[in-house]
Amino acid sequence: MTLLVAACKTEYLTNPIGLDVLKPRLFWQLRADNRGVEQSAYHIMVASSREKLEDGQADMWDSGKVDSNASTHVQYEGKPLQSQGEYYWKVRIWDGAGEVSAWSETAFWMMGMLSRGEWKAQWIGRKSEPEALLQPSPFLRKSFEIGKKVRRAIAYATALGVYDLHLNGERIGDRFAPGWTDYNTRVQVQAVDITEKLTAGDNAFGVILGDGWYAGTVGFLGDKVYGERPFFLMQVSLDYEDGTKESIMTDRSWTTSRGPIQYSDMIKGEAYDAREELTGWHEPGYDDSSWEAPDVRSGYNGLLVAAVEPPIRITQTLKPISLKKTATGTYIYDMGQNMVGWTAVKVQGERGTMITLSHAEILNPDGTLYVDNLREACQQDHYILKGEGQESYEPHFTFHGFRYVELIGYPGEPDLDTITGKVVHSDTPVTGKLETSDAMVNQLYSNITWGQRGNFLSVPTDCPQRDERLGWTGDAQIFARTAAYNMDVSRFFSKYVWDMVDCQQPSGAFTDVAPDAGWIRHKNWNTRLNWFAPDNSGWGDAGVIIPWTLYLMYGDKRVLETHYEAMVKWVHYLKNTTDELVRPGYANYADWLSIGADTPNEVLATAYFAYSTKLLAQVAGVLGKTEDASQYQALFDDIAEAFRNAFVAEDGRIHGDTQTVYVLALQFGLLTKEQRKQALERLVADIHGRGDRLSTGFLGVGYLLPALTDNGSLDVAYKLLTQEAFPSWMYSIKHGATTIWERWDGWTEEQGFQTPSMNSFNHYSLGSVGEWMFRYMAGIEADPEAPGFQHVIISPKPGGNLSWVKASYESLYGCIKVEWSRSDEGDFRLQVEVPANTTATIHVPGQTSSVHKVGSGSYVFENVSMLN
Ligand code: RAM
Numbered sequence: 001m002t003l004l005v006a007a008c009k010t011e012y013l014t015n016p017i018g019l020d021v022l023k024p025r026l027f028w029q030l031r032a033d034n035r036g037v038e039q040s041a042y043h044i045m046v047a048s049s050r051e052k053l054e055d056g057q058a059d060m061w062d063s064g065k066v067d068s069n070a071s072t073h074v075q076y077e078g079k080p081l082q083s084q085g086e087y088y089w090k091v092r093i094w095d096g097a098g099e100v101s102a103w104s105e106t107a108f109w110m111m112g113m114l115s116r117g118e119w120k121a122q123w124i125g126r127k128s129e130p131e132a133l134l135q136p137s138p139f140l141r142k143s144f145e146i147g148k149k150v151r152r153a154i155a156y157a158t159a160l161g162v163y164d165l166h167l168n169g170e171r172i173g174d175r176f177a178p179g180w181t182d183y184n185t186r187v188q189v190q191a192v193d194i195t196e197k198l199t200a201g202d203n204a205f206g207v208i209l210g211d212g213w214y215a216g217t218v219g220f221l222g223d224k225v226y227g228e229r230p231f232f233l234m235q236v237s238l239d240y241e242d243g244t245k246e247s248i249m250t251d252r253s254w255t256t257s258r259g260p261i262q263y264s265d266m267i268k269g270e271a272y273d274a275r276e277e278l279t280g281w282h283e284p285g286y287d288d289s290s291w292e293a294p295d296v297r298s299g300y301n302g303l304l305v306a307a308v309e310p311p312i313r314i315t316q317t318l319k320p321i322s323l324k325k326t327a328t329g330t331y332i333y334d335m336g337q338n339m340v341g342w343t344a345v346k347v348q349g350e351r352g353t354m355i356t357l358s359h360a361e362i363l364n365p366d367g368t369l370y371v372d373n374l375r376e377a378c379q380q381d382h383y384i385l386k387g388e389g390q391e392s393y394e395p396h397f398t399f400h401g402f403r404y405v406e407l408i409g410y411p412g413e414p415d416l417d418t419i420t421g422k423v424v425h426s427d428t429p430v431t432g433k434l435e436t437s438d439a440m441v442n443q444l445y446s447n448i449t450w451g452q453r454g455n456f457l458s459v460p461t462d463c464p465q466r467d468e469r470l471g472w473t474g475d476a477q478i479f480a481r482t483a484a485y486n487m488d489v490s491r492f493f494s495k496y497v498w499d500m501v502d503c504q505q506p507s508g509a510f511t512d513v514a515p516d517a518g519w520i521r522h523k524n525w526n527t528r529l530n531w532f533a534p535d536n537s538g539w540g541d542a543g544v545i546i547p548w549t550l551y552l553m554y555g556d557k558r559v560l561e562t563h564y565e566a567m568v569k570w571v572h573y574l575k576n577t578t579d580e581l582v583r584p585g586y587a588n589y590a591d592w593l594s595i596g597a598d599t600p601n602e603v604l605a606t607a608y609f610a611y612s613t614k615l616l617a618q619v620a621g622v623l624g625k626t627e628d629a630s631q632y633q634a635l636f637d638d639i640a641e642a643f644r645n646a647f648v649a650e651d652g653r654i655h656g657d658t659q660t661v662y663v664l665a666l667q668f669g670l671l672t673k674e675q676r677k678q679a680l681e682r683l684v685a686d687i688h689g690r691g692d693r694l695s696t697g698f699l700g701v702g703y704l705l706p707a708l709t710d711n712g713s714l715d716v717a718y719k720l721l722t723q724e725a726f727p728s729w730m731y732s733i734k735h736g737a738t739t740i741w742e743r744w745d746g747w748t749e750e751q752g753f754q755t756p757s758m759n760s761f762n763h764y765s766l767g768s769v770g771e772w773m774f775r776y777m778a779g780i781e782a783d784p785e786a787p788g789f790q791h792v793i794i795s796p797k798p799g800g801n802l803s804w805v806k807a808s809y810e811s812l813y814g815c816i817k818v819e820w821s822r823s824d825e826g827d828f829r830l831q832v833e834v835p836a837n838t839t840a841t842i843h844v845p846g847q848t849s850s851v852h853k854v855g856s857g858s859y860v861f862e863n864v865s866m867l868n
Contacts, residue, residue: 003099004031005091007814008107012490012554017154018112018191020306022081025073025558028091028104029814030836035857037836041067041094046078046087053088053106060087065094071837072555072788072812083114084154084237112191112306113156113235119304121249123160123231124294125209126256134263134271135215137396140207140232140294142254143284146198149241153198156237158189158304160297161230162212162397166282167197167205174311175424176397179458179495180213180471182502182515183226187300188307188495194236205248206282207232210264210397213458217267218517219470220376225517231297233304255291257281264397267377267467272393274386275351308495309458310426314341318421320405323414324367331407331414332369338403338739338762340454340464341424342381344394349411351387356380356409357419359402361465361761362747369406372756377467385411399424401454401465401762403738426456428487431810434773437803441722443733445773449486451740451764456483459496459515463742463760470513471499474589475765477542477549478702482770484553485780485809493546494559500543501566508573510540510566512589535573537587537601537608538699543570544612548619554812555788560619571616571632574609581642582606592765594697595727595744596690597658603647604699607664610639614669618784640670652678659686660700663707680711692719693727702768709776709797717776718800721769729769740767778807778818779843786839788812794832795843796820813838828864833857 009027010016026044030037043065045058052059061078068074071093081087088108094100113119126138157165158178165173178188209230210216217223236248259278262271280286321336343357359379360369371379379400383393405421407414434445455461459471460479476496483489496514503516511534513519534540544567550556577583583605591599617632643665647655652675654661662683665671671679687693696704708717724730727744735747742763747753775781779796782789789811796805796818804821814835822828834840836856844850846864 002031002033003037003093003095003101005029005093005101005104006031008089008091008104010107010109012488015108017110017193018156018189018306019109020112020114023075023077024109025075026089026091027072027074027812030071030093031814032095032836032856036096036855038096038855039069039071039093039837040096040098041065042071042074042091043093044074044089044091046076046089048085048087050088050106050108053090069837073557081111083118084111086110086152110154110191112189116304119235120247121233121235122251123233123297123300124250124254124256125229125231125297126258126292127295128229129258134265134268135211135229136258137261137264138209138230138256139259139278139281140209140254140256141204141281141286141288141291142248143202143204143286144248146200146203146238148244150195150198150238151241152239153193153195154237155192155194155234156189157192157232157234158187159209159212159214159230159232160187160227160300161214161232162210163232164208164210164396165192165205166207167194168199168203169280169283170197172197174313176212176312176458178307179309179312180515181499183214184302185502186303186305186498188309189304190307190311202284204282204284204286205234207234208259208261208396212266212397213517216265216397217467219267219468221517221519223265252293252296254294255288256294257288257291261396264395266398266469268398269378269380269382269400270395270398271382272395273384274391274393275384277386308491308498310428310491312424312457313427314422314424315427315453316423318423320416320419320421323416326367331410332363332367333405333407333419335403335405335421336738337450338401338454339421339423339450340401340457340762341399341422342395343405344392344420344422345383345407346390346392346418347383347385347410348390349385349387351385353385353387353411354382354409355385355407355411356382358406358408359400360404360406361402363404365752369404370753373466373753373759373761375466375468375757377465379465394422399457399464401463423453424457425453426458426492428456428489428492430486431488432485432774432808434778434805434807436777436805438722438801440730440733441802444729445770447733447737447740448482448764448767448770450738451762451767452479452483452486454739454762455764456489456492459499462765463763465762466760470517471496471515472513472539473500473510473542474512474536474539474592474698475763477538477545478698478768479764480546480549481553482768484549485770485774488810490550490554490556493550494556497543497547497550497559497563500546501563504543504566504569505534508569509535510543510570512536512539535586536589537583537605539589540570541608541612543567544615544619548615551619551622552782552784552787555790557622560622564619564623567616567619571613574612575635578609581639582646583609591658591660591697591699593743594658594660594700595695597660597695598656599658599660599697599700600656603654603656603661604664606639606643606646607668607670610636610643610670611668613639643670644672644675648675652682654679654682657682657686658700659683659694659704660696662686663696663700663703666707666711667703676711680713683707684713684716687716687720691725692716692723693725694720695727698765701766702771705769705772706776709772714797714799717772718802722800729766737761740764742766774807774809777802778805780807780809780816780818789816790838792816792834792838792840793843794818794840796830796845798822798828798845811835811838826865830861830864832859834859
C-alpha cells in the first residue's frame, strides 16, 4: 500500500505569509489506497530555512514522534516565532499498523510584522476636493530603485478605505482590500509577496484609493461613517541576497494626483472619465512632477492585524445569454444568472461620448429594468470615452447585484461580446457538491450557492443591490451551517466573529449587524432607526451559534477559547433581561418575513435564550470548564421549564401556534417527550392545513425540515422541499429565480412585486434549507464528539420523488462522498467514501435498516429493500 501525507496547511492556508498568530496550527491530510487508514502518530519538523529542513536540522521545532491521531489544528510548540520570520515544515505519520510514511513535501509560512514599533510607514491620502459631493479616487505613486539581487520582498499594506495596488504597471493584490472591519478597533493588513515582480533598476508602486466602507456610503447609514477620506499604509521589506535589508514605505516622499475616477462608491456606483487617464502612472519613469505631496494622517489608534478574511477576487466571468434593443435605443442584456460584481465593457467611439451601464436584478413587465427595490442605491457606472480606438472599462470600488444590464448611450451596435459579467466575492473555495435526480432541486441548490457567492463579500451581507448590504447577524447564523457545507468559510467566519466581538455592547449584547458601523451611536439612532435594537433574539445569538458552527464543521477549538468570555457575557446579558427566565420582548424582527403566521416575540426570545445557553454549556464542556458546563446546562434546563410553563398548554399548543414555535421548541430541546409528539402533530397539521405549505420566516425556516425529519415526518419535509405552489422555494424557481429571494412573496402572480422599500431578489437566509440537503437528504452529518468530520455520521434519508442523490463535502481530512439511488422496485443502493484518518458510522436506511462502523475507504451497500 502507499501511505502519503499531502495538502499541508498552516492556519487553514497553503503557505500563508504575514501571519500574526504566535502558535500557528498545522493541518495535513493522509492519502492511502486501502481501507481503515488511521494515523497513530506524527512527527513534525520546523526549521528557519528550507536548507536546514532538508538537512534534517529542525532548529525551530522537532516534535519527535507524538502518539496522536490529530492531523488538523496541531499547534506549533517550538521556539518563539520572530517577526517576519519564515518557517519551513514537514510531517510524517505512522498508521495504525505502525507503518511510517515518507515525509510530506515541504510547506512554509511567514510571520508578518509582529510589533507596532516596526511600522515606520505613514498613512497617506489626498485632501478632499472642495465642493465635490462625491470625491475622485486618489492616485498615489512612488518610484524606487533596486540595485542588488533581492532574495525576498514582502509588501505589508492596508487602508482606511479600500485600495488597488500596482507594481510596475501590473495590478497585484486583491479587490476591496483590506476588507470591512470596525475600523475604530482594527484594520487588516495584507501581505503580498512581490519578489518576482521586482526588476533590477527602476520600479514603481501605484495605488488607487477608494472610499470603501471607511469613508463611502455604508448601507443606509450614509457616508463617512468611520472617517472623512481614505488613507493608505504600506511598508515593504526587502531582503537582499547579500544579507542586507531595506524598507520602502508610504511617507511624504510619495506623490498623489486625482485621476480618471470621478467617484467610486459601493452604493452609488462609479464615474470614469478616460480623458483624464494618467497613462503610465503606475510604471517607472513616469513624470509625476505635476503631482502633489500626499496628505499625511497623524496616526491610527486601532489595531493592525494580519488579514483573517479570505481575499476578495473575481472568481468567474459570465457571458450574457441575450441582448435586446429597447424602444429608446438602449440595449438590455440578460446575464442568465442573478450575480454580484460588475460589468466589463468594450467600446469604440468619439472622444467625450458617455456610456452608462445600469444594473438590475429583474425586469418590469414591460421589459425595462426594475430598479425600484434599490432604494437609494444607484447601480450605474458611467464611462466617458477618450476616443483612441478600442477601449475597455470596468469599475474599481463599487459592486452591483444584477442579472440584467442596460447599456445606454453606446456608440455603434453592441453584441454579446461587448460586455462580460465579473463575479466578485470573498474567495472561499467550494467544498460542497450536490446533485439529484430532480432538476428543480438542483436549481434550488444552485440558487443557494449563488446567494452565498453574491453576499459573502468581506462580511456576510444580507443583500448586494439596495442601499443596505449589511452584516446582519441573524441572516448569518441561520445560514452559517449551509455556507460551511458549500464553501470553506473557516477564515471568513473566524473574521466575522471578530466583527461581532468588536461591536459587542458593554452590557454584553451582540448587535444585529456587524460591523455595526457606528449604528448604535448613529445620529439617527433616536429617530428613524430606533426600531433596531442591538440585541434581537436570533440575531445577537450569532455570537454563540457561529463559533459553535466553526467548531462543528472544522473542529476549531481555538475560536471557542478566544471568544468564550464574549459568549458568556452574551448569555448573562440575556439572563439579566428576563423575567423569571422568560424574555418578554427583545425580538423586534420576530420570525422575520414569515408568511401568514406571526410568532410571538416572547416565545422566540425565550427559545433563543435557551439555545444560546445550551450551546454555551457545550462550549464550556469542550473547553474543559466542567463547572461552567453544568451551571449553564442547569440554566438551560430551567429556561426550558420556564418556557413550558409560560407557553405550552396542556394539549401541547405552544403560544402563537405557528410552525416556527413548534420547530424551535423541538430543535432547541425545550419540550417533554409527550409534548414533542404533540408539537409534531400540530406542526404537521398546520402544514397540511395550508395545503402542504410553509409559513416560516428567517428563524423558523432553517429548522423546519430538520424538525420534521428528526421526528419522523420525512415525507412532509420532502413535500415542502418540492412544493411548487406559493409560498415555497420552488414557486420562485418556477418564476425564473436564479438566487434565493428575501421574501417568499417577493413577486407573486396575484400581487406582482412586493413593496419596493424592501424586496431583494438575492438574500441567502431562506436558503438555509441547504443544510438539510447535506445533513439529511444526502446524510453527511458532523459529530460534536469528534468535530470537523473526524467522525462522520452518514445517514441519508431518501424520500419524495428523488431517485438519486450525489453529494460530496471536502472536509479538512479529505473528501466525504455519498451517492444513493433507488429503483422503481424500491431497491436502494448507497455508496460512501470516507477519507483517511476518519471513521464513519453509516446508517443504511431501508426495511432492515443497519448501522456500520467503518474506517476510511469506499463502501457500497446494494439491494437494500426500501419497501415496508
Ligand atoms: C432587513 C433584511 C435583513 C434582516 C433585517 C432584520 O433589513 O431583510 O436581512 O436581517 O431586515
